[in-house]
Amino acid sequence: MTKRYGAALAVDSVDLKIPAGAYCCLLGPSGCGKTTTLRMIAGHETATDGHLVIGGREVGHLPPAARGTAMMFQSYALFPHLDCLDNVAFGPRMRGVDKATRRRRAREMLALVQMEALAHRLPAQLSGGQQQRVALARALVTEPSVLLLDEPLSALDPFLRIQVRAELKRLQAELGITFIHVTHSQEEAMALSDLVVVMNNGRIEQAASPREVFARPGTAFVARFIGGHNVIAPPGRDGLVAVRTDRIRLSRDGGADEGGGPSLAARVETVEYQGSFVQLRLRALDARVAATELFVVLPDDAFAARPFLVDDDVTARWAEADAHPLSDVPPPAPALTLKELTP
Template sequence: MQAHTLSPAAIELVALTKRFAGGSVAVDHINLRVASNSYCCLLGPSGCGKSTTLRMIAGHESTSSGDILLENRNITDLPAAERGTAMMFQSFALFPHLSALDNVAFSLQMKGVDKTERQKRAQELLERVAMGHLAQRLPSELSGGQQQRVALARALITQPRVLLLDEPLSALDPFLRIQMRAELRHWQKELGLTFIHVTHSQEEAMALADTMVVMNQGRIEQMGSPHAIYNRPASEFVARFMGGHNVLNTSHGRVAVRNDHIQLTPLDSGASWPATVRDVEYQGSYVLLALRLDSEATADSVSVMLSEASFVQNPYAPGDRVGLTWKPDQAHRFPLDLVAA
């Protein structure tokens, strides 16, 4: 993948750092450029610095050092309301006593826009997110997905250049989460805005992002397209965090091999990785096997994903002895470049 060509509307973070009292470093000199009109997901384990980074972009958290640029304009020290960004929070944070219409119009009311104008603009945005017919309902009378659309309209009424989303799907049930992430992707394309979305879900980030940014201990471990990061993890941490990979010590060094790239063979086939099946999990379209390698090269279990059809044809049970093999070009050695190509 070629490097992004940036337009003036891109967000850029330059050596951005956040230190808290006591000396702990939440974000450690990160550099990040987000292309205009793209969907960027920041992800990583709890405490990796992704939410702190988002809050600094929004102006809800001060920076210790470094710069934040929007449209080539330094916004590092500007108040949140003057940055050209808007925030969608995890809880949606709708006012329970206000209608959907008044929730959306609230920020314009705080700016002194007259009632007729602010309600007109709020109604137009509710119509745009397919909520115009429910404008007079209270949040308690709306479903989780409907509340999210109201929260989106409320964020958009300030006409931001960048929309910041702090785990906006985590409060939804799994079925609705899948539905709403498709809607977020649709609205990002429809509105032509830059979205920066914090999530702890690898699946969510891969479904949404043009660019994924994997963070660990306040630093960026790898950034690139979902395809590049999943297929060419740049470090052992990325391979393990993204899931679906086995990290092994081989004669050629430490490598990552996707669990759907490993084939199981009879032990007498000459396979160089003998193993014992420890557990079998049926997952519908596939079966996940956990195995223990005979070799002391790794202390961890190895996982292998088999299609349901393959498993039905050659079923395995705990205690079975098997051999493992994979194609040489399906094993990726560490370290690789930290920016996925």
């Protein structure tokens, strides 16, 4: 699918197949096209070009209510004058479902998200996490085949965010429907998804399982955005490689380290204690190296036994097998099955 706003290209020929019953996260920085893609799936934006198929049926020409999708908005958009029960029952009411049936279904959905006891409270009487659960119940009451979530956890505090994402994963597994979840949080995408779709400048950079995206990033952008990697162009080698920050070994004397492998002379610029690990930021001393800034993560006990200080000159070394080659050209999105995505 492609989306243009006048001369501006918001989504550039996105081609993606999401297996039925998968939890898919569209991940990327602000302005990368992920929310526009979600809104085109929902029918709240019209694609400039391309096709949208859900369950073998072309739905791109249909209104939102006829697509078999439901959308949970970032703001939750609950009606302030309606209690939880009537908020959840509102969609079936607009579809002409009789009162007894729609209220029964609303109670079932509130029970599913563990909010049945607060059915008669107004949204203003609920916490942010409780409002999020009601909004989720309201989206699910229409029995969609695809649930669309636009940054649903962004308004929650960090502790509650972890609780609610566990609840989302539980519900998705229990219901067996496809979830498509937009987020800019790498941690959120890794924790929730079967399929991570990393987007940049309106295009898909990589689409794969969380483990594949982290262990084998396809492009320099993916390696940098996912985090936990250094992108390096070592002297004497064509192209870029990604090396995980926890796979780099440090020594002071510059001599041959056990295991050998490529190496760079560097200077320690910062040392940050992070509890279970210590992160060091290094500056490469060889001007021929394209990536002059490197990050290294050392276990806390290893660092305590052999600490490094700011301004120490060190040798950074890694195994050749840990240098993953990168491509400047995003690879095509593969047609994956849910079995292939799930470890």
